[in-house]
Amino acid sequence: MTAPGQRDFTYRPFFEDAPDGMLMVSEGGRLLDANPLACALLGRTREELLRADLRAVADPTDRAWEEALSERGVGGARQLRFVGRGGGAFEAWVAFTRPARASDRQFGLIFRKLAGDGAGSEARNNAARVDGVLFENGPNPIILYEAGDTICYASPSVERLLGYEPDELTGVSISDVVHPDDLGLAARETQKTASVPGRQPLTLRYRHKDSSWVRMDSMATDVLHDPDVEGMVIDGHDVAERGQEEEAPRRGERRNLMLVSDPTRAMTVLEPDATFRYVSPAAQRALGYAPEELVGRDALGYVHQEDRRQAREILETAIRQGSAAEVSAELRLEHGDGSWHHFRMKIVDSPDGPGVGALVAELKDVTEQKETEEALRQSEGRYRAVVDQTNEGVYLADAGTMRVLEANKALQETLGYTEEELRRLTLYDLVADDRAGVDEYVRRTLQEKRSHIDERKYRRKDGSLACVEEYAGIVPHEGTEVLCVVVDDVTERKRTEENLRRSLGVLLALREAGQVLGSTLEAEEIVTRLLMIMRGVSGLTAAVISVENELGQPRIWREVGLEGLWRRARYAPQAEEARRAVLDAGEHQLFRLRGPESSGQLVGLCLPLRMKDRIAGVLEAYGPESLAGEDAVEILRSLAAQAASALENARLYGELAERERRLADLIGQLFTAQEEERRRVAYEVHDGLAQVAAAAHQHLQGFARFYPPGSEDGRALLSQALELVQRTVGEARRVIANLRPTALDDFGLGTALRIEADRLRAEGYRIDYENNLGEDERLPVAVETALFRITQEALTNVRRHANTRRVRVTLDRLRGRVHLNIRDWGRGFDPEVPRVGDGPGERVGLNSMQERVALLGGSFLVQSRPGGGVLVTVEVPLSPEDPDREGDPIASRDRM
Template identity: 25%
Template sequence: MRETSLKRVPVIGTLRVLLVEDSENDAMLLLRELRRGGYKPLSSQRVYTPEDMEEALRAADARDEPFQVVISDYYMPRFSAPDALRLLRELGYDVPFIVVSGKIGEDAAVETMKAGANDYLTKENMSRLCPAIERELREAEVRRERERAEKALGRSEDRFRRLVEQIPAVTYVQEPIDSDTPKAITYMSPQYEAMLGYPAETEMLDEEHWLRVLHPDDRERVLAEELRTDETGEPYRIEYRLIARGGRVVWVRDEATLVRDEEGNSLYWLGVQYDITEQKRTEEEFRKSEERFRATFEQAAVGIVQVGLDGEWLRFNDKFCDIVGYEREELGAVSVFELVSPEDFERDFDRGVKMLAGELSDYTEEKLIVGKGRRRVWINLTVSLVHDDSGEPRYFIAVAEEIGKRMQAEEERQRTQEQLRQSEERFKVLAQEVVEGIVLSENGRIIDANRSLTEMFGYDLGELVGKDAIVLTPPEHREMVRRRISDEDTRPYESMGLKRDGTVFPIEIRPRHLPYSGRRIRVTSVIDLTERKHQEEALRQSEALYRTVVEQAEENIFLVDAKSRRVLDANDALLRSLGYTDDELQEMTLYDIVAHDQKSIDLNIGRIMEEGHRSLGERQYRRKDGSLADVEVNVSAVPYNGERAMCVVAHDVTQRKRAERMLEEIREAERNRLARELHDSTLQDIVYALQEIQVMQVVSGDDRDPALEDTADALKRSVEGLRGAIFELRLKETLDRSLVSSLENLVDLNRRMARGRYELDLVVEDDFPARLPGKTGQELTRLVQEALTNVRRHAEARHVRVELGLDGGLAYVEVSDDGRGFDAEMAGPGIGRQSMRHRALELGGEFDLESAPDEGTRVRFSIPVSRLVKG
């Protein structure tokens, strides 16, 4: 009944049991109990010594049938359960070990279980054997599965680590804000050290490390983004800079995602940092490339335009505006098609269609376009179609070069060719009349010569024709002449000529190859140098005389090489004036002497070489002691040892400057006298005449008489012009009283000239300096005058304000109006603006102009008060 009541557990396969039992009967009882428990068929082996147990275990392994369970008696003559368990574990087996024995003490049983036995049964309670084996087999299988899983996990982790450590980016794991160690880095891949030079462990062990390497300029926005994503859990994406070891700046793109468990709890941030330094460098180079393209576009010497696919302007440079004669604002309002000549319209349209269809990539042609005022302009035009990265067309780009002069040159060339043809016909006639000897040769044989050559060498023409041209050269020079002829060398050179009577004389030979009667011949002009040699000797003597004169002259005279700018020679007057020795001066260049910037010096040299002579006016030279000498300079381009040089004559103008100051005082007195006479006499006469005309208009009852109106307007303009001239003449005198007085006169003058078109106010703060140094006051007054002139001519204002005041440590002068204004960014730098800016910079101040369409204009000059009052 008991046997049939046991729960049978089906067993797949054979249960392999190792019995450590010295009693054969007890072993049979154990096997019977196993069969009763449902373990059939059964494979077992009994051992009872350590040697037998080890041999049995190894043999089972060799058969690839390892034991699944070990059942051991506790006490045996040469063996015990603890010994068997120890041996089993030492051999590396992890199978269930169950002790089945008679009565043993409780302490022994506990020790056995502590030693690693899986269960302990008494032989009197064998019914627990099968359930114990079933349980331990399941647990063993669980352990094996766990071991396999752990090995698989280890392999997976190893693959993941190799993957992470080989990708070209830094991978990191960071604790979330709500963990026990918020924001702690728990993993940092080795690429961190390759990217920044710091070991990856530094980031994990040093919590402050990341803040130290974070670029100071990026810290605030990076920390703000960290805080935001910590609060929202949104993905973290940002670009910022890190300071690598050694100070190198590294740009990174940091992307991290918050990993959560199934319940949505935050586990960790998994992030990747990419080194984008090269990308940033590329972006910066692209930005600079864009700037260079923009500069090239705007400053190109040819016209460049971009036109949309719809035919609308996208962009054009100033040079194109110059070519077609329009201002920028004007050209923007003109259709692209208005520039196309009517006869070219259909052909140009077809070309555009073909380019859009991919049938034509670009084209170039010389053509006429229509400029401003219907002016016809010759250009060389190249048109191409720009595509985007996907190949879609974006816009047309055209490059236009004005070739009007070239077309004229082509016409001139054609005329020249015709003239050349006619010239060939006249050549023989003319050749006979020139003073130079001319000989025509072909393959070294003389085919013709003019009368001058035959007379020069004492031959008749018939004697020379057909002879080798070398007969005109002495034997000692013939090799050199033959070499020049065979090399077709056409450079002029000197040689000796041999006359028919044997006389040798110096000659200069100038060969050329020219077409003549359909053939290519050598035309050689021969010049008798006998007289020139006599002149060269005379010149040598003249140069000696010149040096004597230069050395004894009181003016500062020196020679400068035009290419190297080095001083070649100088007279004693210059050495005395500047304090240098001759050896010191020989080591110096013009840049060392002239106390002006190199650009100015080079510009003057270019003009001198082009014009041959130039008066540079007053300049300053550096003396050896560091002081400056005022000189008036005249320079001429002269030949010097076969090269181009400059002869500089520098006149000391110290006495003249003193005289000029005296003359300026006289002129100032004369200006004041003229101003008084103009005001008291001429101006009053004109005003009286104007009043008389106005009376005539009233008396006649016809105040619209055109003749009287024109005369009255002319007189009014004369009054305004005279008042402006009187103001300029008295400017220094009024400034001697006060700047405010001068500006009041200026404002009053401009009110009159405005003729009521707008109101003009002058506001001067009480603390603005009343008196200024002479030059400062004059420049300030002229700056205001220029601004008011621009208002009167262009602003169309209703109200104008001139304001002088202090703003902290700055003094300012401001002219503002409520007129039509203009786009200050798009407008070019006009002469008036450049003049006002130049005056401001000369005074050591700043010039600012603000304007916008329909919002008026504000011109402001500011300067530190300390500099203003000191001048």
């Protein structure tokens, strides 16, 4: 840029001070020149820009550039996007200058930054404000820097104060310019921005080009509320002109005094030997002393002995480092009232500091805070002690991540984890529930702020489950709310309860077994009930009772729950072997079966059913591992023994019953045979003897008519003969009636009894006979015969023993049963006392009555007391349960 440079120089001031960014660009796009504002806006130094291309600052994503460059000079200003230093893009109004001469292979580019995308007029306004700030050509230096701390502009007056060319500062970090110790202040100042009104300027130390420090009152201004710029203007004026070093402390002191006069801050100024030089009113109040009690005295003397060394160290550090930065400590100071107060002491200035050249310490009474903290700490301690010592597991868990935050010893012991291990776990790991269940539980707890006491299972480290009672609540923890869960391990209690319950169940079952097995003699029922009881007691899955068949093979008699086993589980070799062994050796056998795939393991128990000296069967039980327990085996053995004896009883009873049944059959047959014989004889007499006698009577009469006796004696003999023959007929009649009245067959019980009654009446008895059956009603032959014979027997007894003539016989039918009562008003007897003089026939009489009734499935009762007569009550069902017994061979119904 030689010749053009010359010429250009004419425009240089304009160029330099232009209110817009200006760039000179070669036809090839190289940047030939850039004015300071352009540098500032683009965030680069001039040197950087001159080494670059227009493409480096033109946003490549903005397609409008191509068009703009090809048409440059033709169109007016247009909106284009630039790229700043950090890659931040901004919109700007761009005008292109026409080259002065056609030969000039360069053009000018003037741009003005827009505040926001397309925010036309406002952007221009803001740009004008930037102009206003930037080009206020006042005496104070202006340094513009971005949020990234890079200085993007320094006003010309900077040169005068700091010795730099403005360009030299562009692109330099602000931290390279400001004293390191003041950077914090600078940063804070920057953060405050211009929104805080009435701010005091801040004194910052700036590095002169000659490396000396220049103090300048500075005030940061948020230049633009434009996020793209985020720039700060430090408007500074020097507070200590070079060569006025002595005056600086004085001025600083003034400022510091002003600072310590702040009525709200407890400030003290200390000499390097730690004597009080100054104590602000707030500090006087805080310490509880009058100023004259403090000034000139050793500050360390007021510090608690234990804190004194620390206090001294801090002061020494502050003096050594000459820092006004954060040096602070908590110290106990003796208050004017003699108590110890906690103070936070902060050194805000030091002898080498920017202020008064003395130690300035700010004090803050934190006693109350301290006490609160202590109280908190103590209560926390107490809480922690309680939590740690309690037998209940307590843990905190983050409701969001479900992570365990803290866990006490009890929980560690319950679950078998260390606290560290627990902290790595989540609720999902601890609670033996699926994720959804845990989520739902936590959600509900959070919603209700508390949970109800709940039973839940937790996983231990060893994989076993712990039964717990759980209560969860929400507690604040480090600023957030977390779940506090209290778990009470009730596994043992549960187990005890369970054991108790089982023991009780066992007792009840054994009692029930005793009752059941003692109360029934039905083998089927014994076995069925036994299996049910066993299932209830020992929690077994299935039980089978097998007995040996004729071939000596065990065969299933009864079973429960076999469907709960896998198929053919009973036919596993171990089971077969166990059954065989029990039958052979009579000792119980325990074995284990493994089922197909997931069906798991099964415990099998085979027990002998021992009857007297033989093993009649095998009791098999299948169930979970608990079945193998000594208790379970013992219970089942006891039950099996009971069952075996009950079965033995049932067998004996069965035999007895069978024998009795046969006996009854025999008796029945006997009665039947007797009855049949009687009837046969009766009809024989009727058809034979009686007829012959009657015929003889007829013939004798016929003979007498033809040959009448001639004499009185003859007539007497004849009539005697006739009478004898007729008596023979009468005797025959009586014999027939006694053997078996034909009326019983021909007309039935009602008529036969009436005839009997009539016969007794004829003998002079007072007989009430009441037949409430139908006149011609017929009952089953066996019933008629039995009731007739019983009545006959009873009436015979009355005739023989009762010594009365009053008898009542009633025949009724009620609800399908025939009721026969024979009542006399005779002398009666004491049923408890065996009657003296009873013949064997007597007993046979009563016994046969009883037998007859029993054969019909009825009931028979004799009631009597001395002097009270006798009542015989018979009840017989009309449709006997056993139809076989109805069959009476005497079934002929022929009349007369």
